[in-house]
Amino acid sequence: MVEMFAAENGLKGDPRLQAISNAIRVVPHFPKQGIMFQDITTLLLDHKAFKHTVDIFVDRYKDMDISVVAGVEARGFMFGPSIALAIGAKFVPLRKPKKLPGEVIAEAYELEYGRDCLEMHVGAVEAGERAIVIDDLVATGGTLSAAIRLLERVGAQVVECGCVIGLREVKGQLRLNGKPLYILVEPREIDGC
Ligand SMILES: O=P(O)(O)OC[C@H]1O[C@H](OP(=O)(O)OP(=O)(O)O)[C@H](O)[C@@H]1O
Numbered sequence: 001m002v003e004m005f006a007a008e009n010g011l012k013g014d015p016r017l018q019a020i021s022n023a024i025r026v027v028p029h030f031p032k033q034g035i036m037f038q039d040i041t042t043l044l045l046d047h048k049a050f051k052h053t054v055d056i057f058v059d060r061y062k063d064m065d066i067s068v069v070a071g072v073e074a075r076g077f078m079f080g081p082s083i084a085l086a087i088g089a090k091f092v093p094l095r096k097p098k099k100l101p102g103e104v105i106a107e108a109y110e111l112e113y114g115r116d117c118l119e120m121h122v123g124a125v126e127a128g129e130r131a132i133v134i135d136d137l138v139a140t141g142g143t144l145s146a147a148i149r150l151l152e153r154v155g156a157q158v159v160e161c162g163c164v165i166g167l168r169e170v171k172g173q174l175r176l177n178g179k180p181l182y183i184l185v186e187p188r189e190i191d192g193c
């Protein structure tokens with residue numbers, strides 16, 4: 001098991017975690033029946049909770065000699081750049097197909113229904129760099145596994161993936177290929193906002 005919840009890894013009882021969880025809105029049956037959508041736009045509206053989120057990641061990664069923060073489109077873009085600026089790393093956007101203008105490498109991944117693809121600019125990351133991958137949420141792990149493959153293809157070392165929200169039993173654990181996964185909060189079940 002390489003999944004780590006912040007509450008069990010140094011932040012036990014930290015009230016910031018509850019504040020973060022409270023700021024996430026749950027929208028039942030979006031975008032389709034049966035999905036309890038974890039909406040982080042309400043977290044972004046709450047300055048304190050948003051800052052707590054960034055601060056926790058920054059405290060964790062600031063002394064790990066990280067030079068690359070890779071953010072997954074679209075919601076990884078909302079947290080990754082702030083973390084990168086604070087720890088003195090570059091931000092590398094991993095984008096959906098046909099969005100990046102330069103030469104790219106691509107990795108396909110499985111979704112619950114169908115497939116998607118992430119792309120990264122050639123030259124954005126160099127061999128030997130130490131990277132973290134940031135996203136808002138991990139569900140099956142398919143998206144993060146594609147991000148890891150992109151970075152490893154260019155010779156970077158993926159130190160950890162960091163997500164704001166994650167299931168306790170990430171179905172895609174094995175897909176992360178043994179990489180540590182650091183999660184701030186579990187999904188909310190009801191809308192408390
Ligand atoms: O662990 P997984 O099963 O791969 O799912 C997690 C991914 O799903 C969501 O993105 P989505 O694909 O909905 O794209 P969006 O952020 O562009 O809406 C979420 O932001 C993660 O990136």
Ligand SMILES: Nc1ncnc2[nH]cnc12
Nearest residue numbers: 035036037038039137139
């Ligand atoms: N339940 C969920 N809420 C928000 N984004 C998701 N991506 C995959 N599952 C999700």
